[in-house]
Amino acid sequence: MFPAQYYEPRPGGDVQCRLCPWHCLIHEGNRGICRVRENQQGQLLSRNYAQLTACNLDPIEKKPLYHFYPGCTILSLGSFGCNFHCKFCQNWTLAHTDPPTFELTPEQAVAAAKREAAGGNNIGIAYTYNEPVVWFEYVMATARLARAAGLKNVLVTNGFIEEEPLSELLPYIDAMNIDLKGFTRDYYQQICKGRLEPVQKTVATAARRCHLELTTLLVTDLNDSSEEITALTDWVSSLSPDIPLHLSRYFPNYELDAPPTPLSTMIRAYGIARERLHYVYLGNVSGLGGSDTNCPGCGTRLISRRGYTAEVLGLHQQACDTCGRSIPVVMAEKGCTPE
Numbered sequence: 233m234f235p236a237q238y239y240e241p242r243p244g245g246d247v248q249c250r251l252c253p254w255h256c257l258i259h260e261g262n263r264g265i266c267r268v269r270e271n272q273q274g275q276l277l278s279r280n281y282a283q284l285t286a287c288n289l290d291p292i293e294k295k296p297l298y299h300f301y302p303g304c305t306i307l308s309l310g311s312f313g314c315n316f317h318c319k320f321c322q323n324w325t326l327a328h329t330d331p332p333t334f335e336l337t338p339e340q341a342v343a344a345a346k347r348e349a350a351g352g353n354n355i356g357i358a359y360t361y362n363e364p365v366v367w368f369e370y371v372m373a374t375a376r377l378a379r380a381a382g383l384k385n386v387l388v389t390n391g392f393i394e395e396e397p398l399s400e401l402l403p404y405i406d407a408m409n410i411d412l413k414g415f416t417r418d419y420y421q422q423i424c425k426g427r428l429e430p431v432q433k434t435v436a437t438a439a440r441r442c443h444l445e446l447t448t449l450l451v452t453d454l455n456d457s458s459e460e461i462t463a464l465t466d467w468v469s470s471l472s473p474d475i476p477l478h479l480s481r482y483f484p485n486y487e488l489d490a491p492p493t494p495l496s497t498m499i500r501a502y503g504i505a506r507e508r509l510h511y512v513y514l515g516n517v518s519g520l521g522g523s524d525t526n527c528p529g530c531g532t533r534l535i536s537r538r539g540y541t542a543e544v545l546g547l548h549q550q551a552c553d554t555c556g557r558s559i560p561v562v563m564a565e566k567g568c569t570p571e
Contacts, residue, residue: 234281234369236269238397245274251368252315252392253430266366267328268313279313281370283333285326286310286361287341289348291540295358295388296478298513298525299561300407300443302535302542304568305354306386307345309336310361311370316390317425318413319488320451326362338374345383353568356384356406365393368401375404391434392426398434407443407562409478410435414448414455415464423454423488432467439471443562447478447515450501452490461501465508473510474560481516495520529557 238251249256249264256264258271268279290308292301314327321327336344341357348354357378359371364387375385384406391410393401412435413424420428438444446468450456468475479501481493498514502522505512514522525535527546532554534547546553550561 233277236276236278239276266315280311293540306358308358313366314363321486324486342377358386360388391431402441445476449480451482465505469508476511527552530555
């Protein structure tokens, strides 16, 4: 148990959490929606500080990030807890149960990331698997140390966080992948047990402050209509048509047993998104293409991908080798050493 930030005491020993837009009013001995922030004698404590459920060296493409140090790896850390309750959750054992944990302090995490960087192509640390927003204190402490050590910090998140803690965290975050789960209030409320508008605010803020990519899981007959995909991509394009969008195929999991997203739906969505955005990718599919990075100007293939393996072909100093068009891909000149 570790002292939590962003809460206010209330009469009678209650506390009101201000970390995410739920603003949970938590009675003595109880926890918030996230299940990791607990009121003990009028003090809000974090149950998962330095408590890990997973620690892996992953390809950066697995986050997924396709325009941030392609071909490199990143030390990926996860804990437990989440402030959403998506019916299709892919990591529900981490988000909504109490799995076994092991301790890894911020200092130990950064030391491990530095060892991997020295011996290979690791660029830093990703906070992922469960929802890192509810792991705020640990992410904040680790990200500060990682930045001081010259490592990159990546946040893979649902984006459901209040503006003040987001503003504290963002100076230490180099890249984010935000799950934009759909584009209707009903879908967020009924399927994700969340809210759309705060996520939109986070996306808009992150687009100005760090490298940003988005992921939308297309769930059969729930958020995959042409109208919703058009509205979603119109809005993303209004922020920047250069924001990469990953359209991922759904498979039944957790509380949802709808059939897998039809491949025809993935192809249709890809076509709609490509009319509005320069960089659209297909995930959880094989044989359809949609994973390479091509120049929006001349069509030259710049990065070839097979699975999580990436090969840079026609890209140098963030420009297409063929036509010279500026391409928003963050990469090092040599190997995977962060700049």
